Amino acid sequence: MKLMRKAALVMAAVPAIVLITPVGSASAHGYVSSPASRSAQCARGDVSVDLCGQAKYEPQSAEGPKGLKNCSGANGPFAPLDNDSLPWKVTNTGQTLSLTWTFTARHSTRDYEYFIGNTRVGYVAGNNQQPNNPTTHTINLGGFSGRQKLYAIWNIADTVNAFYSCIDLNINGGGGTTPPPTTTTTTPPPTTTTSSSTTTPPPAGGTWAANTSYAAGQTVTYGGSTYRCRQAHTSLNGWEPPNVAALWEKV
Numbered sequence: 001m002k003l004m005r006k007a008a009l010v011m012a013a014v015p016a017i018v019l020i021t022p023v024g025s026a027s028a029h030g031y032v033s034s035p036a037s038r039s040a041q042c043a044r045g046d047v048s049v050d051l052c053g054q055a056k057y058e059p060q061s062a063e064g065p066k067g068l069k070n071c072s073g074a075n076g077p078f079a080p081l082d083n084d085s086l087p088w089k090v091t092n093t094g095q096t097l098s099l100t101w102t103f104t105a106r107h108s109t110r111d112y113e114y115f116i117g118n119t120r121v122g123y124v125a126g127n128n129q130q131p132n133n134p135t136t137h138t139i140n141l142g143g144f145s146g147r148q149k150l151y152a153i154w155n156i157a158d159t160v161n162a163f164y165s166c167i168d169l170n171i172n173g174g175g176g177t178t179p180p181p182t183t184t185t186t187t188p189p190p191t192t193t194t195s196s197s198t199t200t201p202p203p204a205g206g207t208w209a210a211n212t213s214y215a216a217g218q219t220v221t222y223g224g225s226t227y228r229c230r231q232a233h234t235s236l237n238g239w240e241p242p243n244v245a246a247l248w249e250k251v
Ligand SMILES: [Cu+2]
Pocket: 027, 028, 029, 030, 105, 107
């Protein structure tokens, strides 16, 4: 009897939970937890919250369109992850590296890609299946040595997005080759112009449409709301503003 009542209570609570979970909730995704990615270091306090931005609270949510090479997914609140000059801890490794993903939602998976610079050093197929949590991959670092930044990318099968983690490595313990200083291409959210002389207002776009080139700062309407473009891109079906927070912010 008691059990039944409990079950009934749980059932009754379910619709309420669904209602209070925002659409596209940022809380349920994944990141590389071992070796500690930049996101993981933020979450466990290795790097100060003041420096980390949102990654402190949601290490799993550096989400952005597929095909990027960065640590934040070009997701504004996660931009500090792209800053190579923060005091990230470096993992010493040989040529073989095992990485563990922690998932807070097991999205069906297209594949995983691992890059050093523009070289893809690792690939693991996802077969459009849900991954186990956690999931560990072992990759070979392709002959790279010294200080390197490894991009770990989880490509989701049923959305346009991917999740990004960066792991700072010292390969073969050498520290011999110093990587060229990486120019951080953080795409900051468009800032409101402070200089009053530059009064070029962002072009007021019309209604959002697919296969259209949008510039950062441009606004469009979609579904009765107005959105501002975060970074220049050409729109595609499926990239409707409410779907891709990395590209559009609601105003
Ligand atoms: Cu998710």
